[in-house]
Amino acid sequence: MKVLGISGSPRKGGNSEFITAHALRAISEEGIETEMVSLAGLNIGHCIGCYACQKEHRCIIDDDLPPILEKMKAADGIILATPVYFSGASSLVKALMDRTGMVARYSDSLFKGKVGGPLVVGRRAGHNFAFAQMNYWFQILDFFMTGSSYWNVAFGKDKGEVAQDKEGLDTIWNFGKNVARLVKAVRVQV
């Protein structure tokens, strides 16, 4: 069993990577394989609305996203982290959600039965909007989802600053533990 953590910030070594790694540590402690992918530095364009995915069951845009979609397909669980950008998810995360989400919907519910959920980090406000935005993606794509002791939001602006938000990190840690339990409960080991 494997959980994939995707950090959706364009900033390398930032807070989104930190909280993704934090959640994945909680999960790997429970004996589940984990992998982190950072979208920082990758070339991921936005959905162009061509609907080729409806016929081809893949995204025809030839950039850095298709290999990530393959990792998503192979995973039992997917955690998606974003920095808050003007009260929403980053444009990288939005592009990933739009493109992989449409492929999934036109491929017999590709993510059906996987476990997943969002993580959010921002300086001051707008976390819950980004959290809700990403929850809508997980919900419509047939994921099994879990909560935590609070919403999965954390605070920090500069690189590494989120390490000081104990409550945020505790929430994300607990979320990771719940993801691990859910993966074990609903995914059949092959």
Ligand SMILES: Cc1cc2nc3c(=O)[nH]c(=O)nc-3n(C[C@H](O)[C@H](O)[C@H](O)COP(=O)(O)O)c2cc1C
């Ligand atoms: C374009 C842009 C928009 C932002 N908008 C918000 C915002 O609406 N609310 C907020 O609390 N922080 C906002 N921030 C701050 C980031 O969310 C914060 O620095 C976060 O820790 C960045 O995560 P990262 O280190 O993973 O890139 C914004 C930052 C940028 C660059």
